[in-house]
Amino acid sequence: MNLNNLENLKEEMKALGFKEKLINQMEEQMKKDVPEFKLHDALPATKGQVDMTLYFKQSGQSEFYYLNKFEVAHNQGKPLEEGQKYMVISPGADGKNMVKKMENVSEAIDFFKKQEGNSELALGKDAAHKTTVASTENGKVNYVAKDFQRTFYSQPIPQTFWVEKGKGFTAEQAANLVQGRSVYRDDLLNLGGIPYKAWMKLDADKPRDRHDNLTFNQYHDPSYGFDLGKVLDKFNIKELENPAKRVLLEVSIKNGNRPLITTVKDGQEVKLFVEAVPRYSQLNMYQENGKPEKREQFQKEPAISNSHAKGKEKEHELSESQGLKR
Incomplete structure (x- = not known):
């Protein structure tokens, strides 16, 4: 090495x-x-x-x-709880069970399907504290738990x-992109080697390419016109009052996260998740339980019709054909 x-x-x-x-x-x-x-x-x-x-x-x-x-x-199935792992349990030659532990559900399902004899796919902290989600007999699947069937039979395309x-x-950005959110990159190169900056979002509405990947929608900065700082300033967000917290908030949003912010609703402080929507030069807001909130009620001034934003989208959105080198 x-x-x-x-x-x-x-x-x-x-x-x-x-x-x-x-x-x-x-x-x-x-x-x-x-x-x-x-x-x-x-x-x-x-x-x-x-x-x-x-x-x-x-x-x-x-x-x-x-x-x-x-x-x-x-x-999108139920995630593992803290300390849990997926386990593929198969009888060994010495009569003792062999247990292979994994955190990646796709890896666990693939390994489980390759077992030729009797096998069990379970989750839990260890083999003594497990919940069986699938099993095979003589190499054939004979049971899949009802709440695990979607995960087992409809694995997402990577x-x-x-x-x-x-x-x-980054790993963080990629994880957010496949969840449908937007990520900001300031180190991109087009096919001609010219650097540029853009918000990137996977386009789930178009067919996948020849490598079975989704293509990207790109909203170039500054030509597209989405300025995250200016959009944030339209809202009553407590964290913006602290310069250090503001920086952390903007970095988190640019990485595609849904950070938690503090605002006011009906005279009371509330916590909301917020994410960037570059296509419409806007933010989306969600309650802690995931329910969407109308963003207009948290603006400093009455909301302006977004017809201008939609027109701007058609005028400025740049084609993916410009290419993404890295």
Whole structure:
């Protein structure tokens, strides 16, 4: 194992926001000197969880490894609780059960389906405290729990995110993109190598490309006209009064998150989740239980008709054909 290669990959993984435990798993795999390997992780989602698969490949000319892509899928079924894992339980040759634990539901289902004899897919903190969600008999599925059937039979198509030397969408940004939210990038290059900035959103309304990926809608900055800071200033948001909190809020929104803000409704302070909607130069707001709120009631001034914004969208929205290099 080349230690300089390991050091570089650790820096790339950290830059992309992957967990320390995943970095440690990468190092263990590199020590084995295998030609390629995959790592799996899972992140909580607004609904369900986001599963990630990272692909590492060794160069054909050296012992160096490279991380060029990772896949992300949004599973909207019930997420794992704290401390829980998926477990595939199969009888071993010595009569004792073999238990393989995983956090990634897609990985767990795929591994479970490959079992040839009797097997059980369960979730829980350990095999002694588990809930069975599927089972096989002689390699054939004979049971899938009712509340797990959608997850089991309708696994989401993953979205591939390409990276180059630690540059690209971070794990956090990718997880938010597959949940339908928008992310701001200030380090993009078009196919001609010219840098630009834009809000990015996956287009779920158009057919997938030849690699089975969704394409992006891009709202270029500043030409499209969505200025997050100015839009935030239209609303009564307590966090904006503190410069440090304002910076954190804007960074979180630009990464595609739904941060919690404090505002006033009917004379009382309330907490709401907020997210950016660049297409309409607006924000969406949600109660803590996920129910949408009308944003106009939290504006400092009466809301102006959004017909102008819609017209601006048609005038300024730029085609994806300009290309996205990284």
